[in-house]
Amino acid sequence: xxxxxxxxxxxxxRLLRPVADLIDQRIERQVRSALKRxxxxxxxxxxxxxxxxxxxxxxxxxxxxxxxxxxxxRRNSRILAGAPLERLYGEVAALADDRDAAERNVAAAYRLxxxxxxxxxxxxAGGTMNICGxxxxxxxxxxxxxxxxxxxxxxxxFSAGLLRMMERDGRSPDLTIVDPFAGIQLQPGTGExxxxxxxxxxxxxxxxNLALAGAAGTAARIRRGYSxxxxxxxxxxxxxxxxxxxxxxxxxxxxxxxxxxxxxxxAPGAVVVLDDYGDAQWxxxxxxxxxxxxxxxxxxxxxxxxxxxxxxAS
Numbered sequence: 636x637x638x639x640x641x642x643x644x645x646x647x648x649r650l651l652r653p654v655a656d657l658i659d660q661r662i663e664r665q666v667r668s669a670l671k672r673x674x675x676x677x678x679x680x681x682x683x684x685x686x687x688x689x690x691x692x693x694x695x696x697x698x699x700x701x702x703x704x705x706x707x708x709r710r711n712s713r714i715l716a717g718a719p720l721e722r723l724y725g726e727v728a729a730l731a732d733d734r735d736a737a738e739r740n741v742a743a744a745y746r747l748x749x750x751x752x753x754x755x756x757x758x759x760a761g762g763t764m765n766i767c768g769x770x771x772x773x774x775x776x777x778x779x780x781x782x783x784x785x786x787x788x789x790x791x792x793f794s795a796g797l798l799r800m801m802e803r804d805g806r807s808p809d810l811t812i813v814d815p816f817a818g819i820q821l822q823p824g825t826g827e828x829x830x831x832x833x834x835x836x837x838x839x840x841x842x843x844n845l846a847l848a849g850a851a852g853t854a855a856r857i858r859r860g861y862s863x864x865x866x867x868x869x870x871x872x873x874x875x876x877x878x879x880x881x882x883x884x885x886x887x888x889x890x891x892x893x894x895x896x897x898x899x900x901x902a903p904g905a906v907v908v909l910d911d912y913g914d915a916q917w918x919x920x921x922x923x924x925x926x927x928x929x930x931x932x933x934x935x936x937x938x939x940x941x942x943x944x945x946x947x948a949s
Contacts, residue, residue, distance in 0.1 A: 704749055713749055713763050723764045726940035731775035740771035743803065747796050755844040757790030757834040760882075761910070761942070768940035769880070769908055770796050774804035776937070776945065778877035779904035781808045786862045786893055787883030788814045790834070791841030794855070795848040797880070802851065810855040811871050812841070813862050813883070863892045875902035882910040887919035887926075894927045898934070901948040907934060912944035 704713040720741070727737035744767040752758055759766050770793075781801065785794050794810055801808040816838050834840055838857060845852035860867035862883050879901055881893045890909070897907050909924055911917045924944060928936055934946040 703753070711758070711762065713745075713752070715745070715763065719764050723768055723941055726938070727768060727772050727775070730772050730938050730940060730945055733775065736775055737771065740775060740800070741767050744768075744770035744796070744800060747799060751792050751796055751844070751847060754847055755790065755792045755795070756840040757792065757830060757832045757836070757844070759792045759796070760789050765910070765941035765943055766793065766796075769793070769910070769943050770800045772940055772943075772945060773797060773878055773906055773908065774800050774806065776906045776947075778906045779902050780875070780877035781806050782874050782876045782902070783808050783810045783878040783880070784871065784876045784900070785810070785812050785880040785882065786814075787881075788812045788841060789836060791844040792847075793880075793882075794841075795844050795852050797878075798845075798848040798851045798855075808851050810845075810851065811876075812855060812857045813860065813867060813871060814841070814857075815861050816841075816859050862896065863889070868896060872900050874900075876900055876905060877902050878906050878908070880908045880910065882908075885911060885917045885920055887923045890920050890923035891927060894923065894934075898932065898948075901933065903948060905948040907946040907948065909944040909946065911942050912939055914942040 706712040723741055724734070724738050727741060728734040731737055745763070747770065748759060748763065748766055783794075783797065783801075785797075788794055791812065794812060798808045798810060816836065830836060838859065841857065842853075845855050856871070858867055858871050860870075862868070879897045881890065881897060883889060883893055894907075894909075901907060909920065911920050912924060913921055924936075928934065933949045935949065937945040937947055939945065
């Protein structure tokens with residue numbers, strides 16, 4: 636057995652482990668000693684008080700930041716992490732075929748998300764990356780017209796954000812919302828308790844939030860009802876929509892019904908967004924879309940960003 640094979644053997648690794656541990660301990664002691672000397676030099680004399688004041692100042696700033704975007708100030712933390720943000724940049728860029736535009740829109744979407752949740756009633760449901768991905772991607776996919784249908788809105792805050800992002804792109808969005816406004820978020824597993832924000836899920840809250848988007852928000856058409864109800868569908872099927880956001884019933888059956896309806900009312904070239912696709916908490920969504928795409932359909936799967944799938948109607 637040559638020396639290289641000997642060193643790679645399990646017996647050798649067990650014999651050498653104490654030596655390796657001893658080396659690691661000596662390195663750690665040297666690093667700690669160096670850090671202690673560096674800290675002592677920096678804090679010598681009157682610098683100790685200055686450093687203490689600076690730490691206190693940073694703590695105060697962090698408290699303000701936490702109340703604005705952290706978990707202490709809201710149900711879902713909106714603090715960003717580098718790796719998920721880079722991944723979202725790449726996913727949006729792949730959908731839009733434009734890295735610069737993807738980064739610009741994601742940044743704008745993030746600022747808008749923080750602003751809306753700071754000023755609005757309630758919250759935007761979902762994780763930060765998923766919300767920013769939807770807000771950023773829809774305008775970049777260049778819908779064929781400005782008619783937007785959102786199936787399931789909760790507090791209407793996402794719709795307000797989408798209106799503003801479309802307007803930033805030079806569009807004139809015309810929004811229609813379908814939602815039962817049951818007073819709570821109607822999804823399996825969410826329970827019957829009031830929303831964690833303390834705000835009721837009702838049309839008044841939605842109107843308040845839509846007003847944050849200006850004229851396009853106040854002009855939005857709202858239809859109270861379930862998306863599977865024939866009367867509800869008939870009331871808002873008077874046009875072909877350029878954007879359809881499917882975010883209603885998250886069960887496989889409910890999603891399948893909404894996708895079938897979307898087939899009927901999507902304009903040629905329309906963008907269809909399926910929220911929470913691939914989210915392990917809602918397996919029925921992926922099940923429904925994957926099944927739908929195996930049959931006869933107008934939709935082509937474009938890809939996903941965070942936990943949303945994007946389709947294009949023929």
